Amino acid sequence: SQELEQSPQSLIVQEGKNLTINCTSSKTLYGLYWYKQKYGEGLIFLMMLQKGGEEKSHEKITAKLDEKKQQSSLHITASQPSHAGIYLCGAVTNTGNQFYFGTGTSLTVIP
Amino acid sequence: DAGVIQSPRHEVTEMGQEVTLRCKPISGHNSLFWYRQTMMRGLELLIYFNNNVPIDDSGMPEDRFSAKMPNASFSTLKIQPSEPRDSAVYFCASSLTSGSLFWEQYFGPGTRLTVT
Numbered sequence: 001s002q003e004l005e006q007s008p009q010s011l012i013v014q015e016g017k018n019l020t021i022n023c024t025s026s027k028t029l030y031g032l033y034w035y036k037q038k039y040g041e042g043l044i045f046l047m048m049l050q051k052g053g054e055e056k057s058h059e060k061i062t063a064k065l066d067e068k069k070q071q072s073s074l075h076i077t078a079s080q081p082s083h084a085g086i087y088l089c090g091a092v093t094n095t096g097n098q099f100y101f102g103t104g105t106s107l108t109v110i111p
Numbered sequence: 112d113a114g115v116i117q118s119p120r121h122e123v124t125e126m127g128q129e130v131t132l133r134c135k136p137i138s139g140h141n142s143l144f145w146y147r148q149t150m151m152r153g154l155e156l157l158i159y160f161n162n163n164v165p166i167d168d169s170g171m172p173e174d175r176f177s178a179k180m181p182n183a184s185f186s187t188l189k190i191q192p193s194e195p196r197d198s199a200v201y202f203c204a205s206s207l208t209s210g211s212l213f214w215e216q217y218f219g220p221g222t223r224l225t226v227t
Contacts, residue, residue, distance in 0.1 A: 043204075088154060099144070099159070101146075101155075102153075103153055
């Protein structure tokens with residue numbers, strides 16, 4: 001979706017390294033969602049952020065929504081092979097009842 | 112709960128044939144979404160229903176695509192006639208929605224459609 005841009009498109013890291021994935025919108029976000037997709041499978045919900053400055057963590061994954069509510073980052077600490085997959089951000093913007101997904105970031109973790 | 116159920120899991124058909132994809136959402140969820148995923152275009156929202164009513168179908172590619180939700184526990188996505196460019200993985204997802212707020216969506220395993 002052009003409404004949401006993710007960077008980088010792909011990432012290869014050594015196990016144990018930290019990494020960050022970014023999701024940027026040209027519009028104000030009413031809600032920002034992070035999902036993970038294993039190859040060939042459906043998406044799994046990770047976290048939802050609504051308020052500017054909000055930060056949430058689940059195990060070694062932390063996501064934050066910036067104050068202007070137009071960008072979110074997903075940070076993984078001490079990556080593991082189980083973190084490998086495609087990470088997608090999804091969002092509702094202020095243009096109405098429309099939901100978009102980002103372009104996705106493919107993560108490979110090398111043992 | 113069994114989660115979102117989609118059928119079939121795989122479908123191979125010839126160009127021009129009618130294809131019907133089926134979805135059973137999670138019981139109690141009031142919103143249902145149909146997505147299409149391809150390498151070229153990523154994950155695209157085709158249509159979503161709230162309380163069985165289509166709210167936004169702006170993502171439906173063209174008139175060959177139609178979706179229905181006759182009741183809270185069943186939805187279909189139909190392609191007639193199918194074309195090779197319709198080949199993709201089609202996902203169904205359901206969630207609880209209040210107003211304009213979307214809560215987390217639960218995805219089905221997807222239907223991999225190949226049109227030859």
